[in-house]
Amino acid sequence: MHSHISAEEAAEALREVREHQARAILDSGLVPLWYFVGLGLLITAFQLTVELGSPVVIAVGSVASALALTALVLMLRRKMPLHVHRSLWDRRSATLFGGWLAGTIGISLAAALAAEVTGMPAPAAAGGAAWTLIAALTGRPMMNGVARRMAAKVTAGPR
Template sequence: MSNQSIQPAEAASALAEIQARRDQVISESMIPNWYWAAIGVLMLGFMAAIETRQPWVVAVGSVGYGVGLTLVITRLTRRHRAQVSNRMLGVRGVLAITVMAVSLVGIGLATGFGLEALGTPRPATISGAVTAVAMTISGPLLMRYLRGVMTARPLGEG
């Protein structure tokens, strides 16, 4: 080891560079806003197809959903190669993701069963639309929250 001492300005510059690189990885790993709407549209189409109860429509809707989901995920993974370690999310991040997922399921089920109880035609399709809108709105909010959680973590924290 060298006996040279590191100057405070050099240390500050190195830490700033590490912070900038971490922020870049976090930014590149965030799920983009278009993803949430795309998944919502695919989900809505799938539900609408199933609700017709026409075998050929269900088949076309199922294949369309599968192909569409594959295309969306392929585009996402090709453009967003950076992946943040789960440790960066921490308990708060994991809890936020869980709350969002459970909330979306709850919104969909409550809306669907409520509409069915009222005798509304196509309750699953309507509840799917409500859930798709909720996902399109809440997905980017979740990403903003997770970005804040990850960037607030001290450098070097596991």
């Protein structure tokens, strides 16, 4: 027995699928807060090692940092509840992310320069700590903005 569905029923089913996909993107958060904090702490620890360590400490710290970064990225890939298709990244989403990244780096460089001028012993690490704080406070809201754009693309369907 063959069942036939009307064009209206098919359109409604497709709309529901797109809404479900859009909701999944919005609920996922795309990149979890722990990743931003972990990356910032890793950057800060590496900078502190380079600024304050001996050549042996720097060498060991560099290898440890590379291994820790690899572990962090692998954990992100494994723990992410959703992997969105690259076609959902559009120019505005990339601009939002790129602007956020440039802004956070600029602020952290300004913090490092201020730490240098005031004579702090590890100014680059101070900049890394500033980046960690900024990323922890603004990373998720920025990624939520990207997720809203992606969800809107899914809901709108192909063009």
